[in-house]
Amino acid sequence: MLDNGCVRMPRIRVSKVTGNVYQIRVDDVETRFFEGIWEIPEGVTYNAYLVDTGEKRILIDTVKSRYALEFLEALRGILDPRDIDAIIVQHSEPDHSGAFPIIYEAAGKPKVYAHPIAKSIIESEYGVRLEKYEAVRDDTVVDVGDGKLVMALVPWLHWPDTIITFYPEEGLLFTCDVFGVYGVLPHIDDAGLSSSEWALYERYMRKYFANIVGAYRDWVVKNLEKLEAKNWNFSIIAPGHGLVIRKRIGEVLEAYRAWGSRRLNPRKATIIYSTMYGAVEKAALYAAERLAETGFEVHIYGSNDEKGIALGDVLGDAIDSRILVLGVPVYDGNIHPITRLLVDLLCEKVAAGQVTSIISSYGWGPVAKRIVAEKLEKCGFRVAGVIEARGALPANDVDKLIENMIAAK
Structure with missing residues (x-):
């Protein structure tokens, strides 16, 4: 209409x-x-x-x-x-x-x-x-x-x-x-x-x-x-x-x-996150800024209380990105429902050995490393690191994560 x-x-x-x-x-x-x-x-x-x-x-x-x-x-x-x-x-x-x-x-x-x-x-x-x-x-x-x-x-x-x-x-x-x-x-x-x-x-x-x-x-x-x-x-x-x-x-x-043939663009990065109260989003935006400063073509997708994630566009950029960053909030003692769906789709449709890191904010307790990192590694991603913190994620930890991803062969 x-x-x-x-x-x-x-x-x-x-x-x-x-x-x-x-x-x-x-x-x-x-x-x-x-x-x-x-x-x-x-x-x-x-x-x-x-x-x-x-x-x-x-x-x-x-x-x-x-x-x-x-x-x-x-x-x-x-x-x-x-x-x-x-x-x-x-x-x-x-x-x-x-x-x-x-x-x-x-x-x-x-x-x-x-x-x-x-x-x-x-x-x-x-x-x-x-x-x-x-x-x-x-x-x-x-x-x-x-x-x-x-x-x-x-x-x-x-x-x-x-x-x-x-x-x-x-x-x-x-x-x-x-x-x-x-x-x-x-x-x-x-x-x-x-x-x-x-x-x-x-x-x-x-x-x-x-x-x-x-x-x-x-x-x-x-x-x-x-x-x-x-x-x-x-x-x-x-x-x-x-x-x-x-x-x-x-x-x-x-x-x-x-x-x-799963060929990746060596200077392309995709950042995908969900956030409920802003902690994961803040870290994801900082990671995007740092990667762009090093010359990467950066694509960022996020869901918050004002917007959702266009899953089709996410996969379209993730399929040939050398670097992926996933921002994962904890929800009901599990990972956020949007992230659960996203991880399944990434594994099914775009896994190609991308260097991947996870940034996760929690209130009750950490679960991202146990749930997300293990699944991504099993389906073909190379997990370079995981940051889990209660509330805000330290910028210096994100810096180290970015350095590790860029250095990964």
Whole structure:
């Protein structure tokens, strides 16, 4: 709802990607929490694609169910849906397939291509029966008249049923969630982005990677190696979220290699804290100041009685930071509930040997070293030190902690 009481309607964009390929894109600026947890004030797009050679018409993916009717109208602006010969479901998750039942019916129930396990997911999730279905294998080919579409299985990027599709005649790789990104930018592709706009886009891509793909980084590396081994000569990446990539394909691939292989930025630090009465916050801000003085790029996130922590942004910066500082208040004889959730997410999605320290203020008794430090070490962080104090945390102790982290190899 807008301030004037009007409802913000989704923006549907139809654009030509190449001579035979349309993009149908929904700009979603309504969703506040992607997957119900990741705060996205930047919004997100849902991208579907139509390959129309005149001889064959293949729809690749759909969009979120709340936009199904608008999507159908946009599709009708290109062709009669009953002329669609097949639908490729690259990923059965509802943000890419929620509109599938309506589109499938409107198109007259055409043949569906999807991962071998996707049929049962689609039929149970969306209440449809797939009458003509082909299970995709590596190198499954779909004839499009003037050429072909070739598919490959890329499991756990980020669901087990994810596939990608290559259109060699157009040099175009459709990747669904792979190389996805948050953000609703006015551009259709990256060709017109300034350096500052690209820096923002890359930040959104890293945040998306950490949130959505971070738990599957080993699979990122495996599937990138698989893609490289295929020697597909693509000059355009068409993802399910974000911009079509034309100019910076090498940068996108290298970013995924870096994040997937747990490569860290040696001069980047992220500080994350919760505070109830200010003691932890004061120490965290002091730590940020000290790290910045030594030349670190510092990102700081905190929750207090006026603001919360944007978990998605935290993970986006933590995933490639060499140094992490966690500010942990004690709460009900345990660590603060926000910190408990945060530690679980850090372990699951971004652990990569980051040098980590913990600063903790308590009233009843210390628990951070016993609970947080042990868990972080078990899941792959390198804990350089822990400060625990009743009330205020001494500045000279924080200084020593910073020195130890910087010196850690």
